[in-house]
Amino acid sequence: MPYWPIILKTTSSHEEGCDRNWLINTKEFITDSNGNLTALKTVEVEWEIAPGKRPTLVEKENTEKIWACDLALLALGFTGPEKTLSEQLGINLEENSNYKANNYKTNIPHIFTAGDMRRGQSLIVWAISEGREAALSVDTYLSTNSYLPAKGSGNLPGA
């Protein structure tokens, strides 16, 4: 992590026997009359990259395919923070559905956010860093002045 997709890491599980396919989108789970899965319907997709816009995946025409299948495992990765809290509390979100914050403060008083929820799918080191920075933001909010170590101040332990 995070380089395995870039170098196409192959593990012993892959070597035991599997086909890997990319840029396909599942359109439908096909079932028999008892509701048991029998196949997947997919289409191929490609990246549409336009200057100044987020890259989006678009479907390629006439690429529909049926794959026989009796077990589908969903491994969707990070699909954004869960929405219940933001909806119940009225917290504003970024366009990409991450929690919106200014100096780790959300738009709702007393509610702060950090880590994957704020910056999106990331790494442990960022979660730790954001946790510390958010703690500093909370402390400053509560007491105006904080003695907690700040990034770049040189007073972090071990710095």
Ligand SMILES: Cc1cc2nc3c(=O)[nH]c(=O)nc-3n(C[C@H](O)[C@H](O)[C@H](O)COP(=O)(O)OP(=O)(O)OC[C@H]3O[C@@H](n4cnc5c(N)ncnc54)[C@H](O)[C@@H]3O)c2cc1C
């Ligand atoms: C499969 C996988 C592999 C990864 N591998 C690596 C790796 O090798 N190296 C690396 O650096 N990073 C890796 N990451 C990323 C890393 O795990 C995250 O960036 C990091 O854990 C984010 O920390 P966080 O504190 O922001 O969120 P989380 O660790 O997700 O913590 C959020 C916590 O909030 C809890 N929670 C959610 N909703 C509620 C609620 N309503 N009430 C109370 N609690 C709630 C959750 O149960 C969870 O414990 C990986 C992530 C995944 C999913």
